Amino acid sequence: MxxxxxxxxxxxxxxxxxxxxxxxxxxxxxxxxxxxxxxxxxxxxxxxxxxxxxxxxxxxxxxxxxxxxxxxxxxxxxxxxxxxxxxxxxxVNRVKATIDQGVFSLPVNLHTINQFFGTNLSPAEAREFIEQKADTSITEPANFEEQALKFIGRELYEAFFQGYTKKQWGCDPRELPAAILSRLPVRFSYDDNYYNSSFQGxxxxxxxxxxxxxxxxxxxxxxxxxxxxxxxxxxxxxxxxxxxxxxxxxxxxxxxSYRTVFWEEKRATGDFQGVAVMNYPNPEVPYTRIHEHKHFTPWEKHEATQAFVEYSKETGPDDIPYYxxxxxxxxxxxxxxxxxxxxxxxxxxxxxxxxxxxxxxxxxxxxxxxxxxxxxxxxxxxxxxxxxxxxx
Ligand SMILES: Cc1cc2nc3c(=O)[nH]c(=O)nc-3n(C[C@H](O)[C@H](O)[C@H](O)COP(=O)(O)OP(=O)(O)OC[C@H]3O[C@@H](n4cnc5c(N)ncnc54)[C@H](O)[C@@H]3O)c2cc1C
Structure with missing residues (x-):
């Protein structure tokens, strides 16, 4: 009592x-x-x-x-x-992604598209190009994968979404509801601000x-x-x-049910990865992303650095419920x-x-x-x- x-x-x-x-x-x-x-x-x-x-x-x-x-x-x-x-x-959160072909800008934007496909498209051309890639046979997406294929087509989906989603949620994207990807996950401009919000800090x-x-x-x-x-x-x-x-x-x-995350910490001097958040969509890489916290305070100067390699897993009774x-x-x-x-x-x-x-x-x-x-x-x-x- x-x-x-x-x-x-x-x-x-x-x-x-x-x-x-x-x-x-x-x-x-x-x-x-x-x-x-x-x-x-x-x-x-x-x-x-x-x-x-x-x-x-x-x-x-x-x-x-x-x-x-x-x-x-x-x-x-x-x-x-x-x-x-x-x-x-x-x-401003400017997230990058490392995949086999190199380092790309996220969320998928005009820079990502032009770099990934080796093109030099204008915003209107890119919109048309991606519309052609999109799977138009899907009218009512039944799951996350179908939703992504409907919006952006197979290449971008496999490079940036499929492996990351599998690692983050611990299941096949076909088992996840389409609503997780509710809006078009691509920008046809060079805006690489992770958030669309008016106020940020x-x-x-x-x-x-x-x-x-x-x-x-x-x-x-x-x-x-x-x-x-x-x-x-x-x-x-x-x-x-x-x-x-x-x-x-x-x-x-x-x-x-929740997913939880855990981290492996790396301490070093200098700059570990040159950016606050680097995603790793490749399914063969066991972690989802690495965050380096001194980049969240660019107004401060630190010789040392601390990076956290993030893994995702099912939540057990003693884990902190996250997602x-x-x-x-x-x-x-x-x-x-x-x-x-x-x-x-x-x-x-x-x-x-x-x-x-x-x-x-x-x-x-x-x-x-x-x-x-x-x-x-x-x-x-x-x-x-x-x-x-x-x-x-
Ligand atoms: C990995 C990760 C990254 C995120 N990044 C962002 C981001 O970039 N931007 C953003 O806006 N949001 C982000 N969020 C979301 C953000 O963490 C939540 O919006 C916020 O924590 C919610 O606050 P809350 O008070 O509702 O819950 P919590 O912060 O979880 O607080 C609940 C509190 O209740 C306490 N509690 C629970 N049960 C009991 C009990 N029985 N008795 C006593 N105390 C109890 C817990 O200890 C906890 O302190 C992120 C979340 C995660 C998981």
Whole structure:
């Protein structure tokens, strides 16, 4: 039995499980908009969830501990919000890919096309050229592979998508839903900015400092190394849960499937690969990509360097869940867990894990901001409290 009596005095009103961006923004918005007090707990020994960054003690390089994170959004309110709490410096992610034929620019753009096919095509010519490559016999793509072939044809698909997808998801692309590749994955210009967003950057002192500032409010208490247990709920008016949905129910219906990633670290002096992210789509290469973290802070100078070779695998019970697989069986299980969640009294489920979606930082921040407004308005008007199950 967990005793939270020392924190359950009248000052503490809501419990927020998870000190990632979702939990931090919830706590701050509740504090600022309604003067609500919260206790934020996290089972880890640090705040910021998977966005946690820290300087390496030896090299001084800012390391993204759970994989590289680049902030990007089209929402001006979300951009203004994060800039209240951090000094976001301009950063454009220009990803490269090493394949047998050489090093190419990603996402596939006019440079990639002209280099790959040995052509000198204009944007209009390239569009026509790729349209001819595309498999027009596919009208209703049934899976990821068919979707890619319909858009870009076999050569580009095999060179840049097939092997990478197999490694990342651990299955044949024909087993994955077409929706994973929902838009045309090619640009007919030399724009090699990985993201299409209006606002983009990386905080000068890392994401953990940003989250620490969001959490720094007299109404917010943070308790680390504290795992949620159900008997904690009774000390609070409401629980906002941002951990894994199946974990909340002790996996009683089974486990939602995720892919996880792990890294092999390489330390060197100088420059390891000359770019922040290098992808390796070739199926014979066992890893998916290498990220070199000092390139995420081009405004800093470091003699040493740290590169992380990234591998992908199935998520075991002790691994960190990263990418929700959302296969048909997962969606059935998810629907069953949502029914259980809807029956929970005074608990809201938010964030990437509790709603079992891949969500970027700007999305969880935006959702938390919007959710607090809807939740406060529903409370004030005596309406049913909102849920966060959209787009499932
Ligand atoms: C490899 C990788 C790269 C990414 N790159 C980008 C990127 O470039 N740009 C971008 O915008 N987004 C990126 N993302 C997405 C980003 O990590 C998420 O949007 C963000 O972490 C979501 O925040 P969250 O608070 O919902 O979840 P999390 O960050 O996962 O936080 C949830 C927290 O809840 C805690 N918790 C869970 N269960 C319990 C429990 N029972 N009790 C107590 N605490 C609990 C966890 O310890 C965790 O700290 C990337 C994700 C991955 C996997």
């Amino acid at each position: 967990t005793n939270l009596s020392q924190v359950s005095d009248s000052e503490q009103r809501v419990l927020i499980v998870g000190a990632g961006f979702s939990g931090a923004v919830l706590a701050r918005q509740l504090a600022e908009l309604a003067n609500i007090k919260s206790l934020v707990i996290d089972s880890r020994e640090h705040i910021a969830g998977n966005c946690h960054t820290e300087r390496d003690a030896e090299t001084g390089i800012m390391i993204h501990r759970y994989g590289p994170h680049i902030f990007h959004t089209n929402r001006a309110d979300v951009w203004d919000y994060v800039n209240r709490f951090g000094d976001f410096r301009p950063f 990386i905080p000068a002192e890392g994401y953990t400092e940003v989250v620490a500032k969001i959490l720094s409010h007299p109404n917010i208490e943070v308790r680390l190394n504290t795992r949620y247990e159900h008997d904690m709920a009774k000390s609070f008016d409401h629980v906002f849960y941002t951990g894994p949905l199946d974990g909340y129910f002790d996996h009683r219906l089974g486990r939602l 929700p697989k959302r296969l048909p069986a997962d969606k059935e299980l998810l629907a069953a867990y949502i029914e259980l969640a809807k029956a929970e009294h005074k608990v809201s489920f938010l964030g990437r894990l509790a709603t079992y979606r891949y969500l970027d930082m700007h999305q969880v921040i935006g959702e938390a901001m919007d959710f607090v407004e809807r939740w406060l308005s529903a409370k004030e008007n005596g309406e049913a409290l909102p849920e966060c199950w959209q787009g499932l």
